[in-house]
Structures are given as structure tokens and as C-alpha cells.
């Protein structure tokens with residue numbers, strides 16, 4: 001889930017871009033005490049767009065270099081218009097997949113301004129756009145790191161200004177991070193050392209988050225901090241406290257949409 005008004009917190013409904021993703025490694029084998037695989041299936045399903053800025057979704061896999069990839073095949077899509085038979089890659093040292101076909105020509109319900117964030121204009125789960133790809137690597141690779149927090153970098157990039165929104169702690173790729181913005185935690189860039197303060201507000205809130213499972217997203221203009229009372233503590237503790245903040249028992253269901 002993303003809030004798209006970075007570096008401002010905006011309305012903080014956190015529904016500006018919402019996807020589900022699923023990753024499966026095929027043919028896992030233990031080699032020298034390490035689990036390795038050569039084939040990776042990734043499915044991405046768009047759940048909601050509750051923002052108006054022209055952002056497109058991308059996935060960077062920082063554990064996979066572009067030259068380690070043999071091929072990428074789209075083997076199934078649902079509700080993607082026009083249909084695609086391949087994905088575009090962004091030239092980079094790492095593998096970066098352009099997922100903008102997911103958001104093209106969205107079939108918005110009549111009368112809705114956004115996509116699946118208004119209670120009177122919901123989209124059926126079976127109508128959500130979905131892209132499934134198979135990545136074939138030239139050689140087997142250890143699978144452990146590929147999915148880890150900073151390495152699985154699902155992010156947004158604005159088509160006009162180039163603003164990137166990443167999960168907290170991830171350095172942007174080509175976007176010039178607003179280091180001098182007083183509303184953000186200071187980021188120190190000495191040498192090539194990574195700094196965990198990227199994309200943290202001064203109050204330690206964030207613009208992108210991921211959770212295991214299929215968490216409900218907020219209705220338009222609902223305050224995410226009201227919908228999920230434990231979220232602020234979770235974000236502010238970098239995920240150490242309130243780890244069940246997104247469970248239904250801890251949520252205000254009247255402010256949420258389940259798909």
C-alpha cells in the first residue's frame with residue numbers, strides 16, 4: 001500500500017496505490033546448505049488506486065542483476081487492457097520490471113472518481129487486473145535474500161516529475177531525495193553506506209508498507225491511523241511493536257474495503 005503525496009503526508013488514507021503480490025520459487029534445491037532456484041513466478045494484482053497523481057508501479061529485485069536473467073515471460077494476465085505478452089524492463093544494474101500495464105484503461109465503476117476506494121463503487125475481486133510472470137535465471141541462485149525487505153523493492157514513480165516512493169529505508173534510484181525537507185527524518189549519506197531513514201517523516205510515519213496476507217485498504221479520505229489504531233506504533237517502531245496491527249480485530253471495519 002502507498003500514500004502518494006510524498007514528501008507531504010497528505011490525507012494519509014494510504015489507499016493511493018494498493019496491490020497484492022505472490023512470489024513462488026520453482027524447483028528449489030539445496031546446494032551447499034543453501035536453498036537455490038532458477039525459476040521465479042511473480043503475480044501482481046492491482047487492488048485500488050485512490051490517488052490522482054500519475055504514478056506507475058515498478059518492481060526492483062535488488063538481489064538479481066539484469067545480466068543474470070535468461071528470460072521473462074508473461075504467462076497469465078487477467079483484466080489487463082490491452083492484453084500484453086511481455087513486460088518492459090527499466091535499464092539498470094538490477095532487474096526492474098515496469099508494471100504500468102496494470103493501471104492502463106481501468107474499468108472504473110460508473111460515477112466513481114477513484115478505483116475501488118469508494119464504498120458505493122467497489123470493484124469485484126474477479127475484475128481486478130493481474131499480471132503473472134515467470135523469470136528464468138541463467139543459473140540457480142540462493143532464494144533467501146530475494147524477498148527480504150529492502151531487496152524486494154516494489155515502488156512508485158511519477159511519470160511527470162520522476163518522484164519515487166519506496167518503502168521506508170530504501171534509497172531511491174534516479175529521483176533526487178529531498179534531503180533538506182524539515183518534515184523528513186534526516187538522512188546521512190556518507191560513502192556508500194545505506195541509511196535506514198529514507199522515506200520516514202520527522203514523526204516516523206511512512207509512505208509505503210507491506211504486510212503478509214491480504215490486508216484491507218481504507219476507503220477514500222479515511223485516516224489510516226483511525227482505520228488501524230495500532231499502525232502508527234508499528235510504523236514508528238520500524239515494525240517492532242504492534243505487529244498484528246492489520247488484523248481485523250484491531251481495525252475499524254467501517255473504514256475498510258476487503259477484496
Ligand SMILES: [Ca+2]
Nearest residue numbers: 013016050051
Ligand atoms: Ca486517497
